[in-house]
Amino acid sequence: MTLESLALLSQIVGAFAVIASLIFVGLQIGQQANATRAQTEQAIAANWLALGQVIGSSAEAFTAGLVSRSSTFADLNDADRMRFLTALFALFKHYENMYLQFKKGRISEAEWQPWSNHIEMYFHQPGVQTWWGLRKAAFSAVFRDFLDNSVAPKELSPAALHRAATES
Numbered sequence: 001m002t003l004e005s006l007a008l009l010s011q012i013v014g015a016f017a018v019i020a021s022l023i024f025v026g027l028q029i030g031q032q033a034n035a036t037r038a039q040t041e042q043a044i045a046a047n048w049l050a051l052g053q054v055i056g057s058s059a060e061a062f063t064a065g066l067v068s069r070s071s072t073f074a075d076l077n078d079a080d081r082m083r084f085l086t087a088l089f090a091l092f093k094h095y096e097n098m099y100l101q102f103k104k105g106r107i108s109e110a111e112w113q114p115w116s117n118h119i120e121m122y123f124h125q126p127g128v129q130t131w132w133g134l135r136k137a138a139f140s141a142v143f144r145d146f147l148d149n150s151v152a153p154k155e156l157s158p159a160a161l162h163r164a165a166t167e168s
Contacts, residue, residue: 040101040106040107041107041111044094044097044098044101044107044115047094047097048094051087051090051091051094054087054090055087055091058080058083058084058087060080061076061079061080061081061083061084062083062084062087062088064076064080064084064127065080065081065084065085065088065127065131066084066122066125066126066127066128067125067126067127068084068126068127068130069126069127069130070130071130073085073127073130073131084127085131088127088128088131089135089138091122092139093139095115095119095122095143096139096140096143098112098115098119099119099142099143099146100140100142100143102115103142117153117155119147119150120147120150120151120152120153121152121153121155123147123150124150124152124153132147136148
């Protein structure tokens, strides 16, 4: 074998080594992306469970706030108004984080779509619309655009379900 043949053979072996390492790196990146998505989805679920407990512990105040048509929530007493406004701010900060994670590709379209419907269901409640007009500046521009351009879903909201249950 000539020196030229050995050089050519070493270049071929080197090319295969580069290709193998690129495949390995690609697989590692894919696994890391999957792990990041799983961690994001787990954090969202954990945060939602914590928020659900807060909302559930103030269910009457939260429901009254959702259906409030008062521009100052005067139909809620001071304590209920504070409970509602605090829970709503935390809830929509959670939603904003979810939306931003979706936009960064950390939540799949299949996982995002049900959450999107859920967010829009709450967003289009009368009390939330009033609150949004007062507090929307506390949220990112992309999240504001998402909500401001959303359409109310056809599913019944928790407030509508509550009204139906109490009217029966």
